[in-house]
Amino acid sequence: QAVVTQEPSLTVSPGGTVTLTCGSSTGTVTSGHYPYWFQQKPGQAPRTLIYDTSNKHSWTPAQFSASLLGGKAALTLSGAQPEDEAEYYCLLSYSGAWVFGGGTKLTVL
Amino acid sequence: QVQLVESGGGLVKPGGSLRLSCAASGFTFSDYYMIWIRQAPGKGLEWVSYISNRGSTIYYADSVKGRFTISRDNAKNSLYLQMNSLRDEDTAVYYCARGDYGGTSAPGVWGQGTLVTVSS
Numbered sequence: 281q282a283v284v285t286q287e288p289s290l291t292v293s294p295g296g297t298v299t300l301t302c303g304s305s306t307g308t309v310t311s312g313h314y315p316y317w318f319q320q321k322p323g324q325a326p327r328t329l330i331y332d333t334s335n336k337h338s339w340t341p342a343q344f345s346a347s348l349l350g351g352k353a354a355l356t357l358s359g360a361q362p363e364d365e366a367e368y369y370c371l372l373s374y375s376g377a378w379v380f381g382g383g384t385k386l387t388v389l
Numbered sequence: 390q391v392q393l394v395e396s397g398g399g400l401v402k403p404g405g406s407l408r409l410s411c412a413a414s415g416f417t418f419s420d421y422y423m424i425w426i427r428q429a430p431g432k433g434l435e436w437v438s439y440i441s442n443r444g445s446t447i448y449y450a451d452s453v454k455g456r457f458t459i460s461r462d463n464a465k466n467s468l469y470l471q472m473n474s475l476r477d478e479d480t481a482v483y484y485c486a487r488g489d490y491g492g493t494s495a496p497g498v499w500g501q502g503t504l505v506t507v508s509s
Contacts, residue, residue, distance in 0.1 A: 281451065316495050318434070325499045326434065331489050337497070369434050371495065376448060378495065380434040 286381035302353040302370030315353035316371040398503030411468040411485030419463040422488030427481035
């Protein structure tokens with residue numbers, strides 16, 4: 281089974297910009313992996329932020345955007361706010377099987 | 390609005406069985422794939438199983454294959470997960486999720502989860 285890798289932790293200053301990445305052990309991440317991004321705050325269920333590489337849901341905060349960058353999927357937070365502190369997970373598709381990344385703990389400090 | 394409510398979690402001994410349910414409302418249940426995802430205490434998310442809208446396509450993670458069975462009842466707007474031969478490592482919060490949009494098995498809307506504890 282493929283392994284999906286994310287930075288274990290990142291820190292961003294309030295108002296700053298940070299990019300989280302999501303890589304695949306099988307090689308370059310493409311749109312064919314249908315990358316998803318989720319946000320999970322302590323004690324809460326995950327929430328879907330991004331689907332199919334870069335598409336936002338109606339509830340996705342405006343400061344989040346996503347793309348493919350340097351062979352990985354990427355989630356960019358621009359203008360970080362204290363409430364953006366959370367765990368972020370990516371999800372990739374491998375011919376019908378889905379694999380989560382290990383998550384990135386984002387601290388806004 | 391879309392709502393998913395899991396139930397059936399609890400404490401069970403190793404080797405035991407448990408059946409989780411997920412009651413769905415606020416959308417046309419029979420139009421969507423449904424998914425079970427779990428999260429062990431303090432750990433990340435793990436895909437468990439999904440079932441297509443009519444039940445014709447089913448997927449299981451290797452870690453649960455042969456022990457867990459996913460099913461759905463479109464007339465009752467309900468999703469189920471029958472868990473047999475439970476192990477300590479199955480201890481987790483189990484989330485029910487709806488496919489993000491028609492025809493996809495990626496999660497879009499999540500329930501609040503139900504805790505399953507496997508311990509003697």
